[in-house]
Amino acid sequence: MITLSGVTKSFGSNHVLRGVDLTVGKGRSMVVIGGSGTGKSILIKCILGLVTPDGGSITVDGRDVTRVPRDAFLARFGMLFQGGALFDSLPVWQNVAFRLLRGELARPWAEAKSIAIEKLARVGLGAEVAERLPAELSGGMQKRVGLARAICADPEIIFFDEPTTGLDPIMAGVINDLIRQIVTEMGATAITITHDMTSVRAIADDVAMIHGGKIRWTGPASEMDASSDPYVDQFIHGRAEGPIETLR
Amino acid sequence: MIRLLAALGALVLGGLASIGRLAIFTGQTVSHIVRPPFYPRELGAALLQIGYFSLPVVGLTAFFTGGALALQIYSGGARFSAEAVVPQIVAIGMVRELGPVLVGLMIAARVTSSIAAEIATMKVTEQIDALVTLSTNPMKYLTMPRVLAATLVMPLLVAVGDIIGIFGGYMVATYRLDFTSVTYLKNTVDFLEWLDILSSLTKGAAFGFIAALMGCYFGMHSDRGAMGVGRATKSSVVAAAVLILAANFILTEAFFSS
Structure with missing residues (x-):
């Protein structure tokens, strides 16, 4: 609460x-x-x-x-920002799995990537999007990636x-x-x-x-x-x- | 009169507040260098960006400066029959002063501006807030790798600049001013001392620290909007250039005053 x-x-x-x-x-x-x-x-x-x-x-x-x-x-917590707030320099999957690649929740890269692709699928994006940079996506796709990032670590x-x-x-x-x-x-x-x-x-x-x-x-x-x-x-x-x- | 004093007071207080903010920011940056977590991938990317990709601009700047320096020393020296000192003065001029200062200023132009614009844009687009919500300290993730990378890589860039600058002088002296190759190189090597090289590399490290720190500081403290990003970028380059020149004077005084 x-x-x-x-x-x-x-x-x-x-x-x-x-x-x-x-x-x-x-x-x-x-x-x-x-x-x-x-x-x-x-x-x-x-x-x-x-x-x-x-x-x-x-x-x-x-x-x-x-x-x-x-x-x-x-x-x-997970948070979806108004403009997406995706990190320009990182490919989509690293944006989604950001929390899983560093800090206390860090996992091996292959596992983190697999979870990121799974979350991308959950928001209706295919695995082919994973390697793209945020600037290559439309506004709607960026929102979806932001949503995938927000839910990636299964927040409460x-x-x-x-x-x-x-x-x-x-x-x-x-x-x-x-x-x-x-x-x-x-x-x-x-x-x-x-x-x-x-x-x-x-x-x-x-x-x-x-x-x-x-x-x-x-x-x-x-x-x-x-x-x-x-x-x-x-x-x-x-x-x-x-x-x-x-x-x- | 009171208005004037009030304006002056506000200016002084504003200046002191800025110095205080910068001092705290510097302290925090340095403290993060020795405290985990560390981000080696970000450090590697910063080393590549600041070091490797700056090589062309550093090389070109140093080469043309070394060549011009040789021409100037030759024509100036000719007024009192001292044309022969070209190798020695080019070497000492490049290693002690022009190498570190010009590389520092080129890095301020190329790297400080890019860091400030990148971080300020990240701030405007809420990427800094996003980092915090992802349990990542922006000082550790953005500032520390860039400042550490610039401090580590700048002595190498200065060394490369010194060598290419001397080579520029050598090329002009041997192909344009009829110096013999062996004599030029021997005079260069014989004349340089370890203290010259040490001062050059120390200046490089100090200028790298200043250049990256200014980019990060003004980026992190930028105002909202495109104007805020532009102002942060401009202020970072101006501050870095002025501080590099001031630090150069202090370090020259420290190394060579006796």
């Missing part, structure tokens, strides 16, 4: 998180929605320790994330940051289905950051909406449409009119 209590983060005078309270149950798929620049990505970066919160506490299975051994803690917790941004609707649907299948199959706890409502409906068990640096609403995905919260209502229906200010 992941619990955030009163998490705050500011960059100078920009108060991005103003006291975020959120609980993600073990094995649940939580999708965090919210407008651009509302701190969705900062939220998961705080959990991973990529950004240090100014205040509040974050615990994973009851343990404060700032007081656990970093390597063992991070070994429990997976984060997806804007998994369908920049993809055509068909490829976005494929990625959404893959995420849902993988999370269900692995029994992993997942947090997905998105503002794509199609993704929300495909991936989420639970939904949280962040606005004004706080969690505005949270509940099961099935109750989202009937939330009666005007902010949620405006966001999920993509209305220009409503309590969320928009630039026009």
Whole structure:
């Protein structure tokens, strides 16, 4: 279980998180929605320790994330970055098996490559892709490789940051289905950051909406449409009119 | 007046903060060199990239500099009938100063810029964050192999530069200025001392460390966006070049002041 209590983060005078309270149950798929620049990505970066919160506490299975051994803690996580964040200089299979080629989880190269090819197959990519460089792949293929890397070491917790941004609707649907299948199959706890409502409906068990640096609403995905919260209502229906200010 | 003082104070504080950040970064880099885990594959790649692939530019720079130096010394020496000192001055000039400094500056141009741009781009595209989530320390994986490789390989590059520079002078002297081959080589070898060579190689190691460190530092601290990458690249080359020249003065003072 992941619990955030009163998490705050500011960059100078920009108060991005103003006291975020959120609980993600073990094995649940939580999708965090919210407008651009509302701190969705900062939220998961705080959990991973990529950004240090100014205040509040974050615990994973009851343990404060700032007081656990970093390597063992991070070994429990997989993360799909918005742009893929694949390492340009490494072929695809070494990107996927990165964690298995070095550090505590290191395995022989042949074994790591075989696992990488297996994971690539899991996300619908053939073995012929393994030796290519990331720059030789399309955006959709890069997302799939990123997804394969995220699940390569069978993590307990997976984060997806804007998994369908920049993809055509068909490829976005494929990625959404893959995420849902993988999370269900692995029994992993997942947090997905998105503002794509199609993704929300495909991936989420639970939904949280962040606005004004706080969690505005949270509940099961099935109750989202009937939330009666005007902010949620405006966001999920993509209305220009409503309590969320928009630039026009 | 108060505004002026405030601006001056902010400038001084900013400068001190930058020096502090650089000192901490340097300390961390050095400490990672002796602490596991190590990444030999990355070190090997950096050795190849910084060392082997820099050979053509180092060789060409040294060859033409050695040749030009021979011409200058010959024409300058002719003013007081000292044309014969060409081999000795080319040798001492290349080994003590021009070899290490020019190789250092060429490495700053070729390697520092490339390291800064690569790491800054990795930062912008979240590859550095990805490394952290994959339980890999970016300082260990990116900075340490590059800095260690540059420090190890630069003395070799400087040695190659010194030799090719002297060879450039030899070619010009023997084919253009009518020196005899045997006399030129004998004068070169007789005149050089071990201290000259030691200073040259030491400078090489120091300049390699500075060049790679500046690339890594500015890459790791770059701002977001294409402008951030461009600024990091430019700043890294400028800082590396200035620090190399400053270090050259300090090392020359240390080796030859007595």
